[in-house]
Amino acid sequence: MRVLIIRTFALLFAIAMIAAILVNPDNHSSAMNLNPDNNPLLAKWEGPYGGVPPFDRVQIPLFKPALEAAMAEQLAEIQKIANDPAPPDFENTIAALERTGGTYDRVTTLYGIWGATMASPEYQVVQREMAPRLAAFNDQITQNEALFKRIETVYNSPAKAKLNPEQQRVTLLYYTNFVRAGARLDANAKKRLSEINQQLAGLFTKFSQNVLAEETDQFITLKSEDELAGLPQSLRDAAAAAAETKKQPGTWVIINTRSSIDPFLTYSDRRDLREKAWRMFVNRGDNGGEHDNNAIITEILQLRAERAKLLGYPTHAHWRLENAMAKTPEKAMELMEAVWKPAVARVHEEVADMQALADKEGAKIKIEPWDYRYYMEKVRKAKFDLDQNEVKPYLQLENLREGIFWVAGELFNFNFTPVTNVPVAHPDIRVWEVTDKTTKKHIGLWYFDPYARAGKRSGAWMNAYRTQERINGEVTTIVSNNANFVKGKPGEPVLISWDDATTMFHEFGHALHGLNSNVTYPSVSGTAVARDYVEFPSQLMEHWLSTPEVLQRFALHYQTGKPIPQALVDKIKRTSTFNQGFATVEYLSAALVDMKLHLAGSQKIDPDAFERETLAQLGMPKEIVMRHRLPHFLHVFSSDSYSAGYYSYLWSDVLTADAFGAFVEGKGPYDRAVADRLRKYIFSVGNTVDPAEGYRAFRGRDPKIDALMKKRGFSPKS
Ligand SMILES: [Zn+2]
Numbered sequence: 001m002r003v004l005i006i007r008t009f010a011l012l013f014a015i016a017m018i019a020a021i022l023v024n025p026d027n028h029s030s031a032m033n034l035n036p037d038n039n040p041l042l043a044k045w046e047g048p049y050g051g052v053p054p055f056d057r058v059q060i061p062l063f064k065p066a067l068e069a070a071m072a073e074q075l076a077e078i079q080k081i082a083n084d085p086a087p088p089d090f091e092n093t094i095a096a097l098e099r100t101g102g103t104y105d106r107v108t109t110l111y112g113i114w115g116a117t118m119a120s121p122e123y124q125v126v127q128r129e130m131a132p133r134l135a136a137f138n139d140q141i142t143q144n145e146a147l148f149k150r151i152e153t154v155y156n157s158p159a160k161a162k163l164n165p166e167q168q169r170v171t172l173l174y175y176t177n178f179v180r181a182g183a184r185l186d187a188n189a190k191k192r193l194s195e196i197n198q199q200l201a202g203l204f205t206k207f208s209q210n211v212l213a214e215e216t217d218q219f220i221t222l223k224s225e226d227e228l229a230g231l232p233q234s235l236r237d238a239a240a241a242a243a244e245t246k247k248q249p250g251t252w253v254i255i256n257t258r259s260s261i262d263p264f265l266t267y268s269d270r271r272d273l274r275e276k277a278w279r280m281f282v283n284r285g286d287n288g289g290e291h292d293n294n295a296i297i298t299e300i301l302q303l304r305a306e307r308a309k310l311l312g313y314p315t316h317a318h319w320r321l322e323n324a325m326a327k328t329p330e331k332a333m334e335l336m337e338a339v340w341k342p343a344v345a346r347v348h349e350e351v352a353d354m355q356a357l358a359d360k361e362g363a364k365i366k367i368e369p370w371d372y373r374y375y376m377e378k379v380r381k382a383k384f385d386l387d388q389n390e391v392k393p394y395l396q397l398e399n400l401r402e403g404i405f406w407v408a409g410e411l412f413n414f415n416f417t418p419v420t421n422v423p424v425a426h427p428d429i430r431v432w433e434v435t436d437k438t439t440k441k442h443i444g445l446w447y448f449d450p451y452a453r454a455g456k457r458s459g460a461w462m463n464a465y466r467t468q469e470r471i472n473g474e475v476t477t478i479v480s481n482n483a484n485f486v487k488g489k490p491g492e493p494v495l496i497s498w499d500d501a502t503t504m505f506h507e508f509g510h511a512l513h514g515l516n517s518n519v520t521y522p523s524v525s526g527t528a529v530a531r532d533y534v535e536f537p538s539q540l541m542e543h544w545l546s547t548p549e550v551l552q553r554f555a556l557h558y559q560t561g562k563p564i565p566q567a568l569v570d571k572i573k574r575t576s577t578f579n580q581g582f583a584t585v586e587y588l589s590a591a592l593v594d595m596k597l598h599l600a601g602s603q604k605i606d607p608d609a610f611e612r613e614t615l616a617q618l619g620m621p622k623e624i625v626m627r628h629r630l631p632h633f634l635h636v637f638s639s640d641s642y643s644a645g646y647y648s649y650l651w652s653d654v655l656t657a658d659a660f661g662a663f664v665e666g667k668g669p670y671d672r673a674v675a676d677r678l679r680k681y682i683f684s685v686g687n688t689v690d691p692a693e694g695y696r697a698f699r700g701r702d703p704k705i706d707a708l709m710k711k712r713g714f715s716p717k718s
Contacts, residue, residue, distance in 0.1 A: 041066035041107050045466075048421060049433070049445055050476055053110060053465050056423035060122050063111055067130055070104040071137045077101070078141055081150070088150035090163055094171050097151075098471055098521050108134075109465050113425065116463070117449065117456045117482065128205055135201035139194040142181035151175055151183075166688040170521045173687065176323060182311055189310055196307045200640070203300050208638040210291040214284045215256045217291075220277055222252040230269030232389060238486060256280055257458050259484060265373040271365070278370035285631030286608070293631040297607040300637055305602035317598040317644035324532045325651065325691045329599055332532075332647045336592055338705060339650065340618070342714035343588060346581030347621045353379050369625050376579050384578065386571045388497060394555040394564040395501050397450065397485060397494040400545075403554030404508045405432075407544045411675040412516060412683070413437045416446065426453065428487065434515055444468070444515050447480035450494075451487040458484055460503050462510035462538075467525035468517040477526060479514040481507045493558045498572065502542050509541030510534075516683035524687035531645045533691040535652035536659070537683055543660050546573065547669045577713025582624060584712060590626040591646040592618060594636050598644040607631065655695060657707035662699055 041062050045051030077100040086092055111130075114123055141147070154160065155175040160168060182193045221243070222228055228236055239252035242260065246253045254264050254277055261281045268274050285293035304316040313319040317329040326332040354367050354375035367375060380386055408414040416432040424431065428451045434443040447465070452458075465478040483504070488494045496504075513534075514526035527534055544550060546569070555564040593614050597605065607630040615626070628635065628646075635642035642648065659678075666674045681689075681698040689697075696702060709715070 039066045039069065041110055042069055042103055045106060047423075048419075049442065049478075052422040052445070052478065053106075053113075054423060055110075055425040058110055058114065058425070060114070060120065060126060063107075063114070063123075063126050064130065066107045067111065067134070070107040071134075074101045074104045075137075075140060078144060078147060082144055082146035084150075088153040089157075089159065090154055090167055090171065093150045093154050094167070094174055095471065095521075097174065098170070098523060105466075113463065113465075116461070117425065119455055119457070124209060128202075128209070131201040131205040132198040135197045136194060139181070139190075139197055142178050142183055143190045143194065145183075148178050148183040151178055166520055166524070169688050169690075170524055173524065180311065180319070180323065185310065193307060193310055196303050196310075200300060200303050200307075203296050203303075204638050207285075207293050207296050207300070208634060210293050210296070211285050211632045211634060211638075213291045214287065214632075218256045218280055218284075219246060220254040220273070220280065221246075221248050222254065222273070227270060227273060228252060230267045231264070232267060235263050235267060241486075256284065259458050262373065265370060266377050268374070271371070274370040274374060275368070282369075282625050282629055283631075284629075286629065293637070294607050297630055297637060298605055301597065301600075301605050302602065304598065304640075304643070305600075309602065315599050315601050317595055320598070320640070320644040323530065324645070324648075325530045326532055326647070329595060329644065332651065333592075333595060335651060335654065335705070336588055336595070336647055339584065339708070339712075339714070340588055340592070342709070343581055343584035343712070344619060344621060346714060347585050347624065348581075350376070350379075350579060350581045351621065351623050353383075357382060367623050369623055372582060372623055376582065380575060380578060384571055384575050386568075386575055391498050391564070391568065391572065392495045393557050393559070394568075395496050395498065396556070396558050397496055397504075399493075399554045399556055400496070400501050400504055401448070403545075403550045404505060404541075406553065407505075407541075407550060408508075408512060408515075409437060410549075410670050411544075411672075412512065412679055414443065414512075414515065419445070425449075428453070442476060444477040444479060446511060446515070447478070449480060449482045450485050452484035456482075456484065460484065460507050462507050462514070462527070464514050464526055467514070467522050467528070468519065469522040469525050470520050471522065475522075477514050477517060479511045479526075481511055483507070495558060501545055505542045505545045506538045509538035512541065513537040513683055516679055517686050518684040519686045519688050521688075526686050529687045530691055531642065532648035532651040533655070535649050536655040539649075539653055539656040540659055542656075543663075544669055549670065577711075580712040580714070584714075585621060586624050586627040588650065589615060589618065589620055589624070590628050590633065591650065593626060593630070594633070594646040595644055597630075597636075653711075654705055654708045655703050657711045658703040659695075659699065661707050 039062055040054055040057035043054070045053060078097070081093060081096045081100070084092055084096075115127060119127075151171075151174050155171055160171060163171065182190055185193060219242070222239065228239075231239070236252060238260070239254060242253040242255050243249065243251045246255075254260055258281075261277055264277050265274055268277075285291065301316075308314070308316045308319045311319055313322070315329070321327060321329050321332060324332075326335075351367050354371070357378055358365055358367065358371075358375060365371065377388075380388075405414075405416040408416070413436055415435050415437045417435065419431050419433045422431050422445070424447070426449070429447055429449045432446045432448070434446055435441060436443060449456075460481070460483040463480050463482065465480060466475065468477040469475045481504075483500075485494055485496060485500070510527055517526040519525050527537075548569075551569055552563045556562065557564070593611060596614050597610060600610070611626070611630050630636075633646075635646050637643075659682075660669075662677075663669050663671055663674050677698050681694050685694055692702070
């Protein structure tokens with residue numbers, strides 16, 4: 001299954017989005033032929049670059065018949081392999097499996113893109129119906145006994161030793177994935193397993209749609225200048241625009257999503273309104289009534305525990321981590337615990353700084369969670385004389401895009417040329433062809449969808465529309481980066497924050513991971529790596545934003561065209577470890593609760609009590625709340641993908657910090673020899689090598705935690 005690659009704060013693949021594109025079902029039913037023979041979503045992609053996605057032909061009523069036909073087609077392909085009278089070998093079993101599902105991949109790619117960027121109520125109906133059916137389809141493949149026998153035979157055959165390393169790895173992954181999915185269970189257990197998976201798929205969809213409903217239905221309306229106190233003009237404009245969409249003309253609306261709430265908590269002088277906004281946001285999914293997620297969580301956890309037992313693992317966490325780089329929950333816990341205490345110690349220092357400032361101002365308050373971002377910003381100004389709004393005029397979206405292109409040219413010899421001869425899902429989306437600077441060879445396509453719009457989920461993410469492979473001749477990749485910047489007026493540059501610029505480099509890192517892919521088999525291509533390894537290439541690329549080469553060339557003032565002054569860059573650098581206590585603790589508390597929840601086994605869990613008690617045991621600072629409280633923790637409850645896996649961002653960051661050291665120890669960030677090693681051992685190999693081995697080949701040793709602690713400004717002894 002395809003999973004979007006996302007930032008810590010972004011949501012997951014399965015999340016439907018705000019329902020603004022209301023489609024009248026009568027508009028198209030008469031004109032549309034739902035016969036699979038004519039369904040355009042099933043057709044091979046046509047056009048230049050080996051074919052491109054037919055965005056111009058997608059209509060929601062086409063999805064269900066297309067998914068049904070694609071599932072049927074793949075099942076027939078699978079059955080043919082399972083029934084093959086020839087003795088099983090790599091070619092007629094594993095490679096043959098790699099050749100199946102072309103239609104299914106194309107359809108689910110479009111289905112996923114619509115889920116993330118065009119999810120109307122009409123789409124959500126299809127999603128509720130199809131989620132359990134797609135889960136059952138996956139089980140039908142992994143539970144096919146004849147097929148598994150063949151895979152097992154290839155895996156255990158002495159002939160395996162004669163396969164090349166990539167083929168051996170693909171064989172290993174097929175075998176272990178099938179076993180992990182229950183291929184060895186008896187018929188009764190398999191049946192129960194499939195029931196569990198289908199129930200879970202339904203619960204995941206319900207959980208996501210509940211969160212979406214609370215983010216859509218709840219908001220705060222500001223009615224007077226007095227209630228806008230402290231908000232910068234850009235925020236007032238955004239709130240006025242939100243009021244239009246919520247049909248509250250003449251007011252300002254703070255909507256219940258992170259991109260709206262966080263800036264409000266940072267700048268609003270009205271403490272009472274900050275508290276109100278904070279409470280609304282942290283209680284999503286926890287308000288009783290029809291969109292309350294607590295009972296759903298209890299049910300999900302029980303089903304996961306039952307499934308883990310059925311599959312022979314002590315807990316869901318053990319099952320999930322077995323094929324991750326960490327391998328065991330204990331290894332992941334060890335890392336989290338090593339970072340937790342120093343991070344908490346730093347939070348106490350940060351709170352002391354904030355309290356001192358509040359006392360000096362005569363605020364007569366004690367710092368509460370809804371004060372953290374507000375006073376943090378004041379301390380930043382007081383301590384470092386850095387106003388975030390001073391940096392913004394130098395960060396023009398289009399210039400930074402040129403900046404990341406330039407970095408990709410320096411590190412990987414890529415060249416980017418805009419193309420207009422391919423369909424896009426929305427007129428705001430632009431496409432570039434990626435070629436090799438020297439050989440001019442076509443490498444892939446990069447789609448850029450930068451602006452927020454109705455029907456698109458919040459956050460930023462990368463998605464691969466097609467992965468690189470060469471099992472039947474060279475197939476080049478198609479990748480996309482997606483964000484939610486507010487589109488400026490025509491002709492005006494879009495200015496973004498330093499954080500947003502970092503995110504751009506991060507997501508582009510995922511895109512480069514896909515574009516550099518150089519493998520034979522599609523299932524191990526590009527970003528199809530372990531969950532706790534996939535954020536490593538992306539987090540690594542964040543480092544290049546602050547290089548003088550990028551800033552001097554591309555961080556140009558939107559009015560004067562002058563590069564960002566060195567003094568300002570120095571200030572940004574000095575603040576690089578500022579507020580890392582808060583950032584680490586709000587993230588890590590969520591990661592620890594996620595892991596402990598999935599280590600708890602089959603006991604019936606009350607999410608509210610579990611969250612409260614676990615945080616108390618951890619010594620959670622009372623001024624901070626988990627980045628995602630359980631009733632809206634979409635990473636964990638909208639699919640299995642990041643469950644017992646939220647630690648992955650920290651795990652990957654250990655590699656990131658350590659890997660950048662290789663450049664520092666060399667000739668700097670643009671050391672071509674180090675970049676060549678990076679491409680050879682990390683960016684091009686996909687999942688064809690074990691990640692720990694790949695890392696060792698790049699760095700000459702295993703990763704150390706020291707660089708991470710230094711990057712975040714923590715002392716390991718505190
Ligand atoms: Zn990421």
